[in-house]
Amino acid sequence: MKYKRILLKLSGEALMGNKGFGIDQVRLTEYAQEIKSIYDAGCEVAIVIGGGNIFRGIQAEKGGMDRVHGDYMGMLATVINSMAIQSALEVLGVQTRLQSAIKMEQICEPFIRRKAVRHLEKGRVVIFGAGTGNPYFTTDTAATLRAIEIEANVILKGTRVDGIYTADPEKDPAATKYETISFEEVYDKGLEVMDMTAFTLCKENSLPIIVFDMNKKGNLKNLVEGQKIGTLVEM
Numbered sequence: 145m146k147y148k149r150i151l152l153k154l155s156g157e158a159l160m161g162n163k164g165f166g167i168d169q170v171r172l173t174e175y176a177q178e179i180k181s182i183y184d185a186g187c188e189v190a191i192v193i194g195g196g197n198i199f200r201g202i203q204a205e206k207g208g209m210d211r212v213h214g215d216y217m218g219m220l221a222t223v224i225n226s227m228a229i230q231s232a233l234e235v236l237g238v239q240t241r242l243q244s245a246i247k248m249e250q251i252c253e254p255f256i257r258r259k260a261v262r263h264l265e266k267g268r269v270v271i272f273g274a275g276t277g278n279p280y281f282t283t284d285t286a287a288t289l290r291a292i293e294i295e296a297n298v299i300l301k302g303t304r305v306d307g308i309y310t311a312d313p314e315k316d317p318a319a320t321k322y323e324t325i326s327f328e329e330v331y332d333k334g335l336e337v338m339d340m341t342a343f344t345l346c347k348e349n350s351l352p353i354i355v356f357d358m359n360k361k362g363n364l365k366n367l368v369e370g371q372k373i374g375t376l377v378e379m
């Protein structure tokens with residue numbers, strides 16, 4: 145196995161599957177099966193999931209809502225998704241612990257770094273909910289921060305495209321994919337991998353990022369085993 149400890153970042157939207165809103169049970173189970181495949185192989189797995197399928201702070205601001213208020217609602221949305229993933233994993237017999245950056249004692253543990261690491265060592269999948277617990281930060285930033293804190297080998301950004309392209313492949317058919325790219329090149333070419341806060345945090349801590357297609361069966365397992373899948377961003 146190439147990566148012993150990973151942080152998997154999933155988007156909330158991905159959980160919608162073909163639905164327009166909320167959580168698609170079929171997609172949720174598929175994701176849980178993919179995660180179980182690397183868990184069974186002995187990989188230590190931490191997960192951060194977005195909340196965009198339920199609530200988006202930035203869009204709410206456009207509708208007149210206070211940004212900070214909207215961001216907190218978005219953080220709560222990530223906890224709902226985290227609970228969904230937790231349940232889907234446990235149905236498959238995967239041990240999990242959910243930790244939230246905002247205290248919700250009745251539902252999950254508070255985020256405690258040392259406890260999270262211990263859970264990983266004991267073979268539990270650890271899910272981090274409620275982002276960083278602060279407004280103005282994305283779940284990509286939360287994922288990066290947690291990945292650094294738990295000393296993950298890599299952050300795996302599961303998306304619906306299979307890597308980073310020279311241009312948006314959904315708009316420009318001539319776009320080509322990078323197998324690897326440096327942090328500098330991403331800055332120079334103005335490519336969008338993560339928001340700048342998250343991306344810079346990765347760079348400053350030499351945390352490699354792999355962007356890959358989470359919807360393709362087997363991708364996650366093959367990636368963790370060292371196959372070249374998606375695009376690797378490294379120093």
Ligand code: GTP
Binds near residue numbers: 250
């Ligand atoms: P170890 O003692 O290291 O083996 O970890 P553990 O998670 O098994 O022990 P602990 O006694 O901390 O937790 C037992 C169960 O209670 C686990 O399912 C935890 O997720 C859960 N738990 C622990 N702390 C909290 C909390 O503050 N709130 C909620 N809702 N659950 C918690």
